[in-house]
Amino acid sequence: MSRMSRRTWLGMAGAAAGAGLVGLPQLQRESRAAALTPRDLIRQRNLPNVVLTTHEGEQVRFYDDLVKDRFVTINMVYTSCKTTCPLTTANLVRVQKMLGDRVGRDLSMYSITLDPEHDTPEVLNSYVKTFGVGSGWKFLTGKPEDIELLRRRLGFAWANQEMDRNKDFHTGNLRYGNEPLMLWGAVPGMAEPEWVSECILFADWPQNREKDRERIAQLKSRKASRAESGANPTAPIAQGHGHH
């Protein structure tokens, strides 16, 4: 809570000048209202309530229907992407399996298209089928300006303008978060799937901590035994997009 106060400011030395300024007229600083909670501000700034369409053709509002009160993952993809997206999606399908019944029950996964003009619900639906994406994971499209707003607000964006124009540089990270707990983090979507799963669970409800620990231990021991038996590596390693 900010303190509300009215204060009369006399002309006084400038911040840097330190001394010697001529008198300025009196100035009143306006009161600041402080009715918003940190959670409200995160919602206002980062989780715009734009209308999107799921790969199943359902109209949803981003905040109200997808994020509010939920434990979620969010990433961005586009179906014609030849480099990172297919590998990331395949990796996250593994993650989805590792998280088992959590996904769809009390963990929601969302992938938002970066190419809404091409990626209609029908196109996204066939992408979902191709990759064997399970239930509890929605692919989303919408108006281009809404997608762009989401991209920036959710921080799938870079200050480097050249790079920020390249869609492939927005597909690397998976955000995980718990909206009511105000816990937000990110992990590269192509990290090994056991690690992606572990990171997602950093934002889980605290009452699940023991169960999460058991799940992670189980995933790690399965991975260790796979490694011993010489089975296929579990995580694809991307070749990257080029130098920046």
Place this chain on the structure above:
Amino acid sequence: MRLLKYRLTKRQRDVLKNRQELIKAGISRRDLLKLGLMTSAGVLVDGLSVSKAFGQVAASRGTTTTVPRSTSQSCGTRGSSLCVISPPIQPFLDLLPTPRDGTWRVQTPTALSPAPTAAPNTAAGEGRTIAHQAFTQFPPQKFYAVTQKAGALSITSDPTIAPQNLWGFAIGTPEQNNPINVPGPLYVERYNVPILVRNYNRLPPEGQNGGFGKPSVTTHLHNGHTPSESDGNPCNYFEIGQFYDQHYPNVLAGINSTHPGTGDIQESMSTLWYHDHRVDFTSQNTYKGLAGMYLLFNDFDTGDELTGFHLPSFPQYDIPMVFNDKVIDPGTGQIFFDLFNLDGVLGDRYLVNGKVQPVLHVSPRRYRFRWLNTGPSRFHQFFLTDLTNLSANNTFWQISTDGNLTDKPYQVSSARVAVAERVDVIVDFTGKAGKTFYIENRLVQNDGQGPSGGLFAAGQGNLLLKIVVDGPVVNDNSQNPANITAFYGFPSTTATPRVTRNFTFQNRGDWRINDKIFACDDIRFRVQRNSVEIWNWQNEGSSWHHPVHMHFEEFQTLSINGQAPATSPLVQKGRKDVARLESRDNQRLFFRFRDFLGRYPLHCHNVVHEDHAMMLHLEIVDSGADTNTRP
């Protein structure tokens, strides 16, 4: 001085001219205050005109780029940066908290119950999972308790700014229920006096973080020659209700290897710090307050100006300073952290030792200042500025690079301090009675990526600390740095390396090292204990700068972009634990891994990059070391 009353200085004329421009443009004072372009005193920030205020290209004056300081935070135009700008805060209202004045608390020993054990005391609620490897060899002689919890602290006496809800370290156990300190309590330690810190996590539960921060912690002693299990590894985090015993042997490197029983005096360190290192949440937790400093003295750097190197005495004339930048959210009145930013996070308000732009009073004599930048992402370049004489070159002596003293003092006009870097300096105020100086950051940085290039003109940067030379005349028994010809010297770097390894720091849409992504359990390579390695660190990009930190062992910089490290205008030569990889920089570094075993991380210390996987794990081993040249 009398004349000033009647004759306007150039600065004052500019301010008036700007006001006239504003009236013409129809912009109200309220608008400017909102934008943070006007100081709390109702004065436009220096050098700011209407055209500049609204984001026009900064004017160029000679070779120095000048940019109005309050617009130096990018605001909603690039990347994901949000337009959240702090309300104005009146500067120079508060005294700098110091250990000298008791306003920065020094950690005090206590008895611990149950008694610490080498094996983790899981039954009593210890979160540690690995036994102390050097507990018997270096039994702790001093025991401390510290409790991480939430509290409200004033960061300024400006009445418009509410106390801030921070996370900090309280001296003592949870039962002692002491208030938190931000920065955390200062550890004042000596070599060869091993200590043990019992670290309790009593942070508030999830959902009560005020918008950011994860109440799961691991405290890293940055630069410590510390066994892995006590290092504060990002993956050794512990939860609310638990504690974690951290054993700091405070020994010189080489004690179990090249210099048995004593360690190598040339490995001595002076200025260390500690901070939360929770994997994926380091930036949020450190920004929330979980950081402090740790000083190490020995028979040379004694803390007493009558002995050893005769450096100014602690705490009277040896003053640690923790710099960081924050945004105060106008919506809540509380510190704001941009959760959804991958480039790095900048603040627009500047704190030193937990206070906004404070004031330090000094006597006309020599002082040692220990500068630490805790970020999260801003680089600083500090100058000493006298606002009444902007053309003066106010030099000082740089005596350290990070935790290590340089080979000898270097006279400099400025020092660059990236996140996690430390610089110890000696400033001589002899003959300066009555004067006022400012520690001014003149490095231009417009977003979290790194410095944007160029310096502000003197007086146009950010004035972080006001130093008033109005203390009594006192004895100065410290040595004039001009007459110090050598400190410890540097260890030889002629040994043949066991392997030369190459590391490239990259952005591939995510943060990477050598094309690979961090995972806690992924030990990228294994280093032979008591061996020498040469590492090349390369910044692949030009946009982002990476202050890269190696835990446990410092390095000696052999070359930067093929050139021998310089000593002027910036001191590069020396032993360090953070390498500032600026645009496309390549640094060649000499490492010696000695004494202890286990897992340690190497990572970018722009903590936003670190939290997004610009990190790797290596392990120091006795068998199974590899020679992977690009791990």
